[in-house]
Amino acid sequence: MNKIExxxxxxxxxxxxxxxxxxxxxxxxxxxxxxxxxxxxxLNPAAQIEHGRTAGKKEAFS
Incomplete structure (x- = not known):
């Protein structure tokens, strides 16, 4: 933790x-x-958030 700080x-x-x-x-x-x-x-925090939003959802492409 010292290295991070x-x-x-x-x-x-x-x-x-x-x-x-x-x-x-x-x-x-x-x-x-x-x-x-x-x-x-x-995963970094941003990737964890994005992963949580898209987990179990299929993306639609137009």
Missing amino acids: EKRLTLFETAQKFGINATETIRCSQELDSLLNGCRGG
């Missing part, structure tokens, strides 16, 4: 220094995502 703080500092769309910030965000995914052992 350290990376989260680094992400905030990087975003303040370079902006949220900077390559450094995006890379740091992806590293944080990887750490979080490792703790949760699977």
Whole structure:
């Protein structure tokens, strides 16, 4: 958990220094995502939400 907290703080500092769309910030965000995914052992939160919405439903294509 310490690694996650350290990376989260680094992400905030990087975003303040370079902006949220900077390559450094995006890379740091992806590293944080990887750490979080490792703790949760699977899908990221957005994928879990999307999976929950579409579970058991068939998609219709026009």
